[in-house]
Structures are given as C-alpha cells and as structure tokens.
Amino acid sequence: DVKVTQSSRYLVKRTGEKVFLECVQDMDHENMFWYRQDPGLGLRLIYFSYDVKMKEKGDIPEGYSVSREKKERFSLILESASTNQTSMYLCASSLIAGGDGELFFGEGSRLTVL
Amino acid sequence: AQKITQTQPGMFVQEKEAVTLDCTYDTSDPSYGLFWYKQPSSGEMIFLIYQGSYDQQNATEGRYSLNFQKARKSANLVISASQLGDSAMYFCAMRWGQAGTALIFGKGTTLSVSS
Numbered sequence: 001d002v003k004v005t006q007s008s009r010y011l012v013k014r015t016g017e018k019v020f021l022e023c024v025q026d027m028d029h030e031n032m033f034w035y036r037q038d039p040g041l042g043l044r045l046i047y048f049s050y051d052v053k054m055k056e057k058g059d060i061p062e063g064y065s066v067s068r069e070k071k072e073r074f075s076l077i078l079e080s081a082s083t084n085q086t087s088m089y090l091c092a093s094s095l096i097a098g099g100d101g102e103l104f105f106g107e108g109s110r111l112t113v114l
Numbered sequence: 115a116q117k118i119t120q121t122q123p124g125m126f127v128q129e130k131e132a133v134t135l136d137c138t139y140d141t142s143d144p145s146y147g148l149f150w151y152k153q154p155s156s157g158e159m160i161f162l163i164y165q166g167s168y169d170q171q172n173a174t175e176g177r178y179s180l181n182f183q184k185a186r187k188s189a190n191l192v193i194s195a196s197q198l199g200d201s202a203m204y205f206c207a208m209r210w211g212q213a214g215t216a217l218i219f220g221k222g223t224t225l226s227v228s229s
Contacts, residue, residue: 023185031215042120042205050215058216090159093147094215100147103217105159 003027006091006106013113019078021109023091030095032074034058034066035105037088046089049074081113116141116210120220127196127227133193134181135223137206146210148189150180151215153203162204165189196227 007022025032033048035058045058047066055066063085067075074093078085088110092103117140127133139148150162165173165180170220173180181190193200207217 033216034221040123040221040228043207045216045218048216050150056216057220062154092159102149102161102164103159104161106156 004091004093004104004106006089006109008109010064011111013081015082015113016037017078017081017113019081019111019113021076021078021089021091021111023074024072025093025104026072027074027093027095027104028071029093029104030071030099031093032068032075033092033094034064034074035090035092036060037090037108045091046076050057060090067113078111081111083113085111086113087111115210116143116146116218118206118218118220120206120209122223123221124224124226127225129198129227129229130195132192132194132201133196133225135193135204135206135225137189137191137220139187139189139206139208141208141210142187143210146208148180148182149207149209150178150189150191151205151207151219152200152220153205154199155202159205193225196225198227198229201225201227 004025034046049055049068065077079103091106094101119138146167154162163175177194179192203222205222206220207229
C-alpha cells in the first residue's frame with residue numbers, strides 16, 4: 001500500500017515563527033502536493049512538485065514556500081507564521097500525471113498559530 | 115478558469131436509501147478527469163471513483179456510481195443502499211489537461227446517514 005506520512009499531526013506555533021511541515025511518501029511517486037483544508041472552503045492547492053527540485057504554485061501560495069530535495073520528501077515552509085494560516089494541511093502524492101492517477105493523501109497536520 | 119461546484123453543504127439520508135451528491139464543473143479543456151473522495155471524521159481522504167472525459171460509460175465501483183452528464187457538465191455521485199459508515203464529507207475534484215497533475219476540489223458535502 002502507498003503510504004504518505006506527515007511528520008506532525010498537531011502543531012501549535014506562535015505568530016512569526018518559522019514552521020516546517022514534512023511529508024514523505026514511500027512509493028516512488030513523481031508528483032507531490034500540499035493542500036490546506038478549511039471549513040466551507042474545501043481543499044485548496046498551495047504548491048505542487050512534479051520532480052525533484054521542481055515546484056509549481058497552486059492557487060494560494062502566498063506566505064508559503066516548499067522544498068523538494070529528494071524524490072520521496074516534500075516540505076512546506078511557513079517563513080513567518082500568521083494566525084490566518086491556522087488550518088489543516090494535507091500532503092498528497094501521485095504516480096503519474098494526467099489520466100486516472102489518483103492522489104494518495106497523508107493523515108493531515110493540524111496547525112494552530114497563536 | 116477551471117472550477118468545481120458542490121451546492122449541497124449537507125445531505126441527510128436513512129440507511130438503505132440511495133443518495134445523490136451533486137457536482138458541476140467548468141473547464142474549456144476537452145481532456146479532464148473527475149474524482150470523488152470521502153473524508154470520514156478521522157480525517158483521511160479515501161479515493162472512491164474516477165471518470166475520464168472521454169469515457170463512454172458511467173463509472174461504477176461497488177455501491178458508488180458516477181452519473182456523468184457531459185453536456186450539462188455534471189458528475190454526480192450516487193451511493194446506493196446507504197450505510198451508517200457512509201456518514202462523511204464527500205469531495206468532488208477535477209484534473210484537467212493531458213499533462214495535468216494537480217486536482218482542484220469542491221467545497222464538499224457532508225452526508226449524514228441515520229438508522
């Protein structure tokens with residue numbers, strides 16, 4: 001089975017802190033994604049990566065950056081956390097681009113910024 | 115711009131009844147794929163079913179079927195014989211283009227199944 005592991009299920013940070021959310025997948029998938037999920041807004045794409053060291057902005061990249069130094073690992077970085085970044089963050093991966101390649105999701109990281 | 119719309123914030127159904135969750139989409143690209151995911155209260159995202167834009171037949175997976183009406187740009191999920199374990203949030207999503215990788219998601223519909 002594909003496994004997407006997010007390093008922290010729950011985090012509490014203070015405004016202005018730098019926050020790292022780590023995601024690792026074990027199935028050699030090319031594509032990895034970061035979404036945030038908020039009530040009433042569904043899932044919104046922050047960034048995605050289709051190869052090592054490659055990244056593409058999603059719909060809401062402001063305030064975030066990403067890093068993909070190894071194929072299996074995709075990190076989301078909040079350079080200076082703000083209260084409006086309190087949310088559930090979901091990492092996902094997929095094997096192929098296009099077609100019926102489903103996304104496999106991690107369990108999510110719930111971030112609270114105080 | 116691509117868009118996914120789920121207009122039902124919440125749906126209520128009794129066990130063993132069928133339920134339809136609505137999804138409409140908007141894209142000018144002729145090549146796209148439509149997905150449905152289930153998110154129980156535990157938070158995991160579970161892939162349910164896929165429909166490609168060129169597929170001639172509606173997709174089915176067990177109790178799940180996708181009512182694909184291309185001209186109306188709708189991709190409704192039909193769950194037959196609802197079970198208590200079907201209570202969850204359901205998301206419709208779309209991938210677009212031949213080389214598309216990411217999915218865009220609707221806002222979700224919460225389904226509550228009662229006994």
